[in-house]
Amino acid sequence: MRVQVVDHPLVAHKVSVLRDKNTTSPVFRQLTEELVTLLAYEATREVRTVDVEVETPVALTTGTAFAKPTPLVVPIMRAGLGMLEGMTRLVPTAEVGFLGMARNEETLDIITYAERLPADLTGRQVFVLDPMLATGGTLVEAIKFLFDRGADDVTCICLIAAPEGIARLESEHGADDRVHLVLASLDERLDEKSYIVPGLGDAGDRLYGLAH
């Protein structure tokens, strides 16, 4: 498993504004999209391509196109939906599948309440979008789901992760070079309620309002 923290002043600045508890939902949504676009640039570095012939006004040349089957983008609802627009702006030909997962805040069990994905993911490169990697329970479930359907490799794009969540993913997929994680920030720790510290609070609530 490869973990990449994108070290760039634009990313660091946008994450700082996102963390601020006074940042409003409209600004939070805008920054989330902008951050995904910056992270997607790194996350798609190994997307499979084929050579194509291009005729410029001057000459024939060889260009690049995405290989088939086309990449699949999977936002994890709710909070991952806030990252979808930023990702599809950069990869407009990607297909999109949906996973609805929620963490029970008392037991930390993961409930999968919705799924709309192709039945067979054989040969697919999958990009999972979820802003927060806390205990890792959600991403472990999501990755299992995608590999069970036959996905070739899974790249998770997250804004903020806790070391505990990365350790959980490492324990499941440490030796697996099909799993890749791209982050804007690796934070300090989880608190007693398994929220990321310093984090940004509940990403779903900050994007869309209170869930309860």
Ligand SMILES: O=P(O)(O)OC[C@H]1O[C@H](OP(=O)(O)OP(=O)(O)O)[C@H](O)[C@@H]1O
């Ligand atoms: O690493 P974990 O401990 O599993 O926690 C991370 C999950 O928690 C948040 O979703 P949440 O369950 O709050 O659902 P929501 O997006 O509907 O708010 C977040 O978007 C992740 O999916």
Ligand SMILES: O=c1cc[nH]c(=O)[nH]1
């Ligand atoms: O800090 C956290 C942890 C889980 N989910 C969130 O949205 N935020």
Ligand SMILES: [Mg+2]
């Ligand atoms: Mg939430």
